[in-house]
Amino acid sequence: MSSLSLKGRVAIITGSSSGLGQATAVLFAQRGCAVVVTGTNEKRLQETLEKCQKAGLKRDQILTVAGDITIHKTREEIVTRTFETFQRIDILVNNAGALYTGFIKDLEEKDIDTTFNLNFKVPVLLSKLVFPYLKETKGNIINVSSCVSESLTPEATMYGIAKGTLDNFTKAASNEWGPAGIRVNSVSPGAVMTPLVTSLVGNNQDMIKKMAEMQGKLHALQRLGEPEEIAEGVAFLASDAASFVSGTVLFVDGGRHCFPGSVTGSKSGKSPF
Numbered sequence: 001m002s003s004l005s006l007k008g009r010v011a012i013i014t015g016s017s018s019g020l021g022q023a024t025a026v027l028f029a030q031r032g033c034a035v036v037v038t039g040t041n042e043k044r045l046q047e048t049l050e051k052c053q054k055a056g057l058k059r060d061q062i063l064t065v066a067g068d069i070t071i072h073k074t075r076e077e078i079v080t081r082t083f084e085t086f087q088r089i090d091i092l093v094n095n096a097g098a099l100y101t102g103f104i105k106d107l108e109e110k111d112i113d114t115t116f117n118l119n120f121k122v123p124v125l126l127s128k129l130v131f132p133y134l135k136e137t138k139g140n141i142i143n144v145s146s147c148v149s150e151s152l153t154p155e156a157t158m159y160g161i162a163k164g165t166l167d168n169f170t171k172a173a174s175n176e177w178g179p180a181g182i183r184v185n186s187v188s189p190g191a192v193m194t195p196l197v198t199s200l201v202g203n204n205q206d207m208i209k210k211m212a213e214m215q216g217k218l219h220a221l222q223r224l225g226e227p228e229e230i231a232e233g234v235a236f237l238a239s240d241a242a243s244f245v246s247g248t249v250l251f252v253d254g255g256r257h258c259f260p261g262s263v264t265g266s267k268s269g270k271s272p273f
């Protein structure tokens with residue numbers, strides 16, 4: 001069996017009704033992993049479920065849990081129902097996230113709260129809930145961060161700070177939980193045209209095309225990423241192929257985090273001052 005196989009494992013993937021989380025659920029399904037698909041949109045949860053079945057999972061290897069993950073009861077329900085259904089938890093992918101765009105000078109208090117809530121606080125609290133189960137299975141956690149945690153692109157600075165804080169949580173949890181056999185890592189994607197990004201321009205097709213061209217140029221590889229490429233990074237870290245990898249931030253971003261053009265090429269192309 002390949003060390004990339006996830007056969008026999010059980011993974012909770014937050015925000016898997018869409019975008020990168022959905023692609024991750026499908027790849028995990030292809031690799032034989034039972035998946036717990038979460039999000040708020042029931043129709044899209046069903047879509048992910050069907051894609052995972054097409055990828056080879058049986059219906060009883062997929063659990064869907066709908067609900068707002070910023071609410072404690074939802075997080076508890078995800079963990080409790082996962083264990084009741086599969087009697088084990090091996091992998092947690094903290095993928096659900098929200099993008100705040102705006103300069104620091106224009107921030108309101110609620111912008112900081114919402115950005116940090118979903119991108120930092122929720123992954124920490126869910127990891128804490130899953131910890132006792134991962135201890136049993138010597139499992140692992142992957143936090144989905146962002147390349148802008150490093151480049152701190154103007155206009156998305158608060159989001160970058162929240163993701164950078166998430167990466168620090170990755171390192172701290174790796175230190176604290178490593179002795180229990182639990183690995184904790186981050187994946188930092190480059191730009192991928194998911195609803196998170198296209199909604200910034202109101203899903204206007206001309207604007208999406210323009211944004212895609214401009215965003216592509218911010219990466220050393222001069223193109224956008226595909227959801228499946230990000231999922232490959234997550235699946236690698238989740239697998240035994242990464243058995244000695246912990247506390248790391250894996251950039252799956254076409255080289256964007258260190259590409260000189262990535263900072264000046266923000267939406268307006270200007271710095272805020």
Ligand code: NDP
Pocket residue numbers: 014015016017018019020021038039040041042044067068069070095096097098099118144145146147188189190191192193194195196197
């Ligand atoms: P999408 O908008 O496509 O998906 C976001 C997912 O998160 C959806 O499944 C959504 O569920 C879920 N979600 C959001 N808020 C909540 C909530 N309160 N409760 C429960 N679920 C919620 O975004 P992406 O796939 O692009 O983003 C996934 C991750 O990747 C995020 O953490 C993002 O920050 C990160 N990222 C994305 C990049 C990109 O270019 N796309 C680049 C770098 C990082 P539903 O739709 O059902 O409400």
